[in-house]
Amino acid sequence: MGSITIKDVAQAAGVSTATVSRVLNRNGYVSNQVRLHVEQVMKGLNYQPNVLARSLKQEKSRTVGIVLPDMTNPYFMGVARIVQQRLLEKGYHLIYMDSVEDPDKELKAIQLLQGMRIEALILAGTGQNAEIVKHLIQSGTTVVLLDRIIEGVHTDLVVEDNSGAAEEAMGYLLGKYGSRLGVIGGPQQISTARERLEGAQKAVKLAAAQFSETNYYAGDYSRRSGILACNFFMEAQEPPEAIFSSNNEMTYGFYLGMKERGMDLDSVEVISFGELDAAPLFSHRLSIIYQNPAQIGEAVAEITLKRLAREGTGREKRIFTPRLEKQFS
Amino acid sequence: MGSITIKDVAQAAGVSTATVSRVLNRNGYVSNQVRLHVEQVMKGLNYQPNVLARSLKQEKSRTVGIVLPDMTNPYFMGVARIVQQRLLEKGYHLIYMDSVEDPDKELKAIQLLQGMRIEALILAGTGQNAEIVKHLIQSGTTVVLLDRIIEGVHTDLVVEDNSGAAEEAMGYLLGKYGSRLGVIGGPQQISTARERLEGAQKAVKLAAAQFSETNYYAGDYSRRSGILACNFFMEAQEPPEAIFSSNNEMTYGFYLGMKERGMDLDSVEVISFGELDAAPLFSHRLSIIYQNPAQIGEAVAEITLKRLAREGTGREKRIFTPRLEKQFS
DNA sequence: CTGTTAGCGCTTTCAT
DNA sequence: ATGAAAGCGCTAACAG
Numbered sequence: 114m115g116s117i118t119i120k121d122v123a124q125a126a127g128v129s130t131a132t133v134s135r136v137l138n139r140n141g142y143v144s145n146q147v148r149l150h151v152e153q154v155m156k157g158l159n160y161q162p163n164v165l166a167r168s169l170k171q172e173k174s175r176t177v178g179i180v181l182p183d184m185t186n187p188y189f190m191g192v193a194r195i196v197q198q199r200l201l202e203k204g205y206h207l208i209y210m211d212s213v214e215d216p217d218k219e220l221k222a223i224q225l226l227q228g229m230r231i232e233a234l235i236l237a238g239t240g241q242n243a244e245i246v247k248h249l250i251q252s253g254t255t256v257v258l259l260d261r262i263i264e265g266v267h268t269d270l271v272v273e274d275n276s277g278a279a280e281e282a283m284g285y286l287l288g289k290y291g292s293r294l295g296v297i298g299g300p301q302q303i304s305t306a307r308e309r310l311e312g313a314q315k316a317v318k319l320a321a322a323q324f325s326e327t328n329y330y331a332g333d334y335s336r337r338s339g340i341l342a343c344n345f346f347m348e349a350q351e352p353p354e355a356i357f358s359s360n361n362e363m364t365y366g367f368y369l370g371m372k373e374r375g376m377d378l379d380s381v382e383v384i385s386f387g388e389l390d391a392a393p394l395f396s397h398r399l400s401i402i403y404q405n406p407a408q409i410g411e412a413v414a415e416i417t418l419k420r421l422a423r424e425g426t427g428r429e430k431r432i433f434t435p436r437l438e439k440q441f442s
Numbered sequence: 443m444g445s446i447t448i449k450d451v452a453q454a455a456g457v458s459t460a461t462v463s464r465v466l467n468r469n470g471y472v473s474n475q476v477r478l479h480v481e482q483v484m485k486g487l488n489y490q491p492n493v494l495a496r497s498l499k500q501e502k503s504r505t506v507g508i509v510l511p512d513m514t515n516p517y518f519m520g521v522a523r524i525v526q527q528r529l530l531e532k533g534y535h536l537i538y539m540d541s542v543e544d545p546d547k548e549l550k551a552i553q554l555l556q557g558m559r560i561e562a563l564i565l566a567g568t569g570q571n572a573e574i575v576k577h578l579i580q581s582g583t584t585v586v587l588l589d590r591i592i593e594g595v596h597t598d599l600v601v602e603d604n605s606g607a608a609e610e611a612m613g614y615l616l617g618k619y620g621s622r623l624g625v626i627g628g629p630q631q632i633s634t635a636r637e638r639l640e641g642a643q644k645a646v647k648l649a650a651a652q653f654s655e656t657n658y659y660a661g662d663y664s665r666r667s668g669i670l671a672c673n674f675f676m677e678a679q680e681p682p683e684a685i686f687s688s689n690n691e692m693t694y695g696f697y698l699g700m701k702e703r704g705m706d707l708d709s710v711e712v713i714s715f716g717e718l719d720a721a722p723l724f725s726h727r728l729s730i731i732y733q734n735p736a737q738i739g740e741a742v743a744e745i746t747l748k749r750l751a752r753e754g755t756g757r758e759k760r761i762f763t764p765r766l767e768k769q770f771s
Numbered sequence: 772c773t774g775t776t777a778g779c780g781c782t783t784t785c786a787t
Numbered sequence: 788a789t790g791a792a793a794g795c796g797c798t799a800a801c802a803g
Contacts (some may be wrong), residue, residue, distance in 0.1 A: 116501075116581065116796095118467060118561060118795090118796055118797085119796065119798095120796075120797095121796060126616065128773075128774085129773065129774045129775075130796085130797075131773070131774060131775075131776095131798080131799085132772090132773060132774075132798085133797095134797065134798055135772095135773085135798095137797095137798095138798080140798095140799095141772090141773090141799090142772050142773080143772070143773075144772060144773090147772085147773085159577055161553060161556045161557045161558055162796085162797080163498070163557065163559060163794080163795090163797070164557045164558050164559075164797095165494045165497050165498045165558070165559060165795090165797090166504065166779090166794080166795075166796035166797040166798090167797055167798075168494050168779095168795080168797095169494045169495050169498055169779050169780065169781090169795090169796080169797075170778080170797045170798050170799085171779080171797085171798070171799095172779065172781050184519050184522070184523055185516050185519045185520055185523060187514045187516070190513050190514045190519065191514055192511055193513070194514060194540055194542075197539075197540060201550075206537075206554065206558070208535070208537055209537075209538045210526075211523055211526060213523075215698050221530075223570070224490060225535065227490045228490045228491055228492065228493045229493050229494070229535070230445060230492060230493075248488060252445065321790050324464060334801090365719075365720065368720075369722070369723070370722050372722060378723065387719065390694075390719060390720065391694065391697075391718065391719065391720030391721075391724060392720075393698070393701060393724065394697050394698070394707065394720065394723075394724040394725075395700060395720060395723040395724035396723075406717075406781090445780095447779090447781085448780060448781060448782095449781095457789075457790085458789065458790045458791075459780085459781075459782090460782080460789070460790060460791080461788085461789060461790075462781095462782080463781065463782055463783085464782095464788095464789090466782095467782080469782095470783090470788090470789095471788050472788065472789080473788060476788080476789085491780085491781075492779090492780050492781070493781095494779090494780080494781090495781040495795090496777075496780080496781055496782075497795095498779090498780080498781075498795050498796065498797090499780080499781045499782050499783085499794080499795050500781085500782070500795085501795065501796095502780075544772090564787095600794095625800090642778035660772055697792090718801080723773090772803105773802100773803085774801105774802085774803080775800105775801085775803095776799100776800090776801085776802100777798105777799090777800090777801105778797100778798095778799100779796105779798095781794100781795090781796105782793105782794095782795095783792100783793090783794095783800075784791105784792095784793085784794100784801090785790105785791090785792090786789100786790085786791080787788100787789085787790080787791100787794105
């Protein structure tokens with residue numbers, strides 16, 4: 114790599130590397146004349162400071178890592194996009210890693226980031242890697258948990274009121290359909306899935322409804338499991354008239370399932386936790402619990418930057434309330 | 443950052459840093475006994491080598507940058523996800539940047555990556571930053587252009603036969619509807635938009651159809667412009683009976699527009715260049731030109747790794763053929 | 772105001 | 788087979 118260095122600039126400008134460094138970082142004293150000249154030279158040589166060397170020297174990388182379970186999910190990318198913007202404004206870089214919901218890959222990703230000496234980790238985790246995360250925190254790295262809690266890890270948090278929103282949605286459905294409805298749950302290692310199920314159960318209890326195994330399908334947040342859920346419910350003695358789905362991918366899968374079975378997409382009322390991009394186009398009976406990724410991204414960025422600036426004062430827990438928008442009443 | 447270093451390991455193991463480095467990189471000679479012991483100590487201390495220092499020393503970062511115009515677009519993320527996997531397998535990190543289709547942000551992103559001393563750049567560009575890209579190539583950085591060509595930049599390429607697929611689609615529509623159709627074009631700075639329009643025009647010429655300004659709407663690849671296109675066409679004297687849309691976002695916008703106007707979504711036949719996730723669910727008259735992001739990602743990764751391994755032999759140009767799948771005939 | 776110098780963590784000759 | 792030492796590009800005392 115014939116990259117051009119601070120030395121080249123110094124030589125070309127006829128000054129010392131220290132001076133170049135000073136104009137680069139606009140600290141220390143340097144005469145206006147020299148500054149201008151050096152800046153000229155830097156432009157001319159198309160000089161880009163080597164951030165590796167700088168980070169090494171300063172013992173801070175000005176880099177933040179974010180590990181997401183699914184980078185093709187617009188919800189997570191919506192969050193990440195805002196975070197990146199905000200961090201960039203403050204001179205931090207954001208490194209994305211995709212765990213694909215796989216704890217092993219997640220561990221690898223975190224270790225990688227650790228090696229890159231990230232100053233902060235933003236994690237929407239699988240819930241299975243508490244150990245290394247605790248290690249990270251202990252070693253002084255800022256950790257912000259996003260969307261999902263990890264058992265035993267105590268740190269800053271930006272989450273949603275999953276239970277509350279689920280309860281509201283289920284309450285509504287129960288009032289309308291009694292026990293003639295189905296719930297599609299997510300993987301119980303993931304905190305959001307647990308909480309959404311809890312909320313649903315609370316509503317059931319409150320309504321004193323009769324619920325059995327036939328009312329529940331244990332999915333895994335994947336599209337495929339949404340299709341399977343559809344088959345499960347539709348092949349039952351008395352198929353449900355309404356569905357509560359714990360996440361957007363499963364909702365989509367459920368509709369695909371209906372399509373495959375040749376059903377009218379409006380034959381079942383559905384409430385989905387999490388947005389489906391095209392929702393308004395294909396069903397009049399699909400309601401959405403909106404999560405507002407942009408708002409969450411702002412909160413994550415704000416907390417992360419605050420911590421990085423050492424303005425921390427105890428751990429922070431930010432809980433957002435998703436908004437159920439009923440499509441049908 | 444109280445990070446633990448090679449020195450700590452050396453001390454704890456009672457050997458020199460050189461020895462630790464040797465076991466780390468499994469090169470040079472080191473007795474099995476010592477190796478095992480050192481490995482023990484590393485585990486015990488939870489040592490993670492500082493990649494910054496390593497990169498600095500070796501003058502290679504083992505890092506690849508990718509700049510995408512829209513990270514919430516599943517097409518690009520589908521490509522990126524594969525690329526990341528393949529690179530990771532070979533020990534390279536992938537740094538994502540989002541230009542949000544903004545040339546200025548794109549420039550900033552590229553400069554940032556340059557500062558990080560990336561060894562390769564994968565770029566789906568706005569088409570406006572030829573200068574810096576040429577600079578990068580000259581300085582020895584591998585550059586692979588993805589999806590979009592940049593005028594004046596000669597390097598490896600992974601693209602699609604935009605013109606051909608557009609021509610096929612338009613040929614089909616023209617045969618069915620003659621001039622009673624509308625074309626939604628993209629921003630003409632972007633090569634894919636130009637090529638798709640070219641293909642469409644070729645088909646028009648071939649069919650000797652009468653086309654005027656009322657048959658064309660100049661969009662910008664955004665959802666919003668799809669809505670505007672819908673308004674434009676539907677308020678015309680004789681609204682078109684079919685639409686060719688140059689990208690997925692605009693297609694989606696067009697449907698949103700129809701919805702807003704209270705139209706039946708099946709009242710117009712549509713062909714969309716690029717996949718709409720939920721397409722099968724909401725229309726029987728929407729056909730898709732599929733782009734196969736996974737396949738493209740594999741190609742990008744393969745070429746990038748080949749170049750990185752200096753197995754290059756002239757520039758490579760890989761053209762994929764998108765597949766038009768007709769929904770209706 | 773500017774230059775000299777030490778050293779960040781690591782790899783890599785060169786000795787031994 | 789192992790250690791000592793130089794140096795990657797940069798910043799930050801410390802001198803002057």
